[in-house]
Amino acid sequence: MPQGQKLTLFVTEVYRVGLAPISAQNEALEALAYSLAEDDGAGQAWCAAHKYPGYTSYGSVNDLAWRYPLIEELKAELTREAQAFADMLELDLRGRALRLDSLWVNILGPGGGHSGHIHPHSVLSGTYYVRVPPLAAALRLEDPRLPIMMAAPPRRDGAQPHRQAFIYVQPQAGEAIFWESWLRHEVPLNDCEEDRISISFNFAWG
Ligand SMILES: [Fe+2]
Known part of the structure; x- marks a missing residue:
């Protein structure tokens, strides 16, 4: 082993947190997702036009928290946890709050995915993960330095997670996973026979 001092720099931090008050209502959220998918004609058209393998409200509905008290409750939990993560990251928000500015429901069918x-x-x-069946697609995170690594050799098989270029996080129903928005991510092929249901979101500054 090298004898010198190691500095750990430019760390990418990801935050996972269980949302107990919400996860107790996951069945209701699942029903909400399916009823939205059935009623949202504009969303169905958007999914068809964009070849989305399932349903997402991303392109059609922007007021879910206003429509559904349960989503409003989720929004409050997410806002609290976003602030906790921002504090952990030591972000200097200059007195301005983080504001949840978009939130959308995803029902990813068998064989579906979402590229990086x-x-x-x-x-x-x-x-936030509502329903994650066994063998459902993970969340794949990518080292943001990858595009500038050029001639850098790959890491050895079995290298420590913080040195790998790609990390697969297997989400659990009832948890939210937060990352900084510049972090490239992907949902690889959902290689199971059931739907994977999630609610994605963005926080803006001020
Ligand atoms: Fe995304």
């Missing part, structure tokens, strides 16, 4: 992307106009992003 970032959320460019937000500070914190994340997902």
Whole structure:
């Protein structure tokens, strides 16, 4: 082992937290997701146009918290946890609050996925998991330095997680996972026979 001093720099932090008051209502959230999917014609059209493998309200509905008290309750929990994560990250928000500015429901069908992307106009992003069947797709996170690594060798098989370029986080129903919005993420192929239901969100600054 090297004898010198190691500095750990430029760390990427991800925050996982169980939302007990909400998870007790996951069955109601699941019913809400399916009824929304059935009634939201504009959303169905958006999903067809964008070849979304299931249903998402992303392109059609922007007032879920106003429509559904349960989503309003989720919004309050997420806002509290976003602030806790921002404090953990030591973000200097200059006295301005983080504000949940978008929230959308996703029903990802068997064989569905969502290719790698970032959320460019937000500070914190994340997902609350309503239903995660066995073998449902994980969340794949990517080292943000990857595009500038050029000639850097890959890491060895079995390298420690904080040194790997890709990390798979297996979400659990009832938990929210938060990350900074610049972190590239992906939902690989949902290789199970059942729907995976989640609610994603963005927090903006001020
Ligand atoms: Fe995303």
